[in-house]
Structures are given as C-alpha cells and as structure tokens.
Amino acid sequence: MASADIASAPLSDSEHQVQLRRAVVAATIGTAIEWYDFFLYSTVTGLVFAKLYFPNSDPWVGTLEAFGIYAVGFIARPIG
Numbered sequence: 001m002a003s004a005d006i007a008s009a010p011l012s013d014s015e016h017q018v019q020l021r022r023a024v025v026a027a028t029i030g031t032a033i034e035w036y037d038f039f040l041y042s043t044v045t046g047l048v049f050a051k052l053y054f055p056n057s058d059p060w061v062g063t064l065e066a067f068g069i070y071a072v073g074f075i076a077r078p079i080g
Contacts, residue, residue: 038074045070 011019049069050062057065 038077041073042070 045066046063049066050057050059054062054065
C-alpha cells in the first residue's frame with residue numbers, strides 16, 4: 001500500500017500562520033462549547049435533576065446526590 005508523502009513541501013511562514021490561527025480558533029470554539037455544556041448541565045443539576053431523578057429523597061439530599069453525580073462526570077472529563 002503506497003502512502004502519500006504529505007510533509008514533502010514545507011509550509012511558508014504565511015501558510016504556517018494561517019494554519020496556526022485556524023487551529024487556535026477551532027480549539028477555542030471547541031473549548032467554549034464544552035464549558036458552556038458543563039455550565040448548562042450544572043444549572044440543570046441544581047434546579048431539575050434532584051426532583052426528576054430522586055423524587056423520594058429529601059430535597060436537600062436529592063440535590064446533593066445530583067451534584068455528586070455531576071462531580072463524577074466533571075472529574076472523569078479529562079479521562080475522556
């Protein structure tokens with residue numbers, strides 16, 4: 001199986017700057033969306049999940065249980 005030699009022609013300085021800027025913008029947008037998702041989920045955790053998933057628990061205990069599950073997801077986030 002033949003493979004193409006992609007690295008045969010080095011990028012010029014202007015092309016390198018364009019690629020670098022594109023990568024930084026893409027990473028920034030992805031990170032902003034991810035943190036917005038966690039912000040939204042944390043808001044819903046405090047307002048809705050305790051009543052939805054733990055209806056038989058005391059409201060305070062249900063909220064703590066919901067935030068405990070949120071904390072597990074937040075801690076496991078860097079793992080993937």
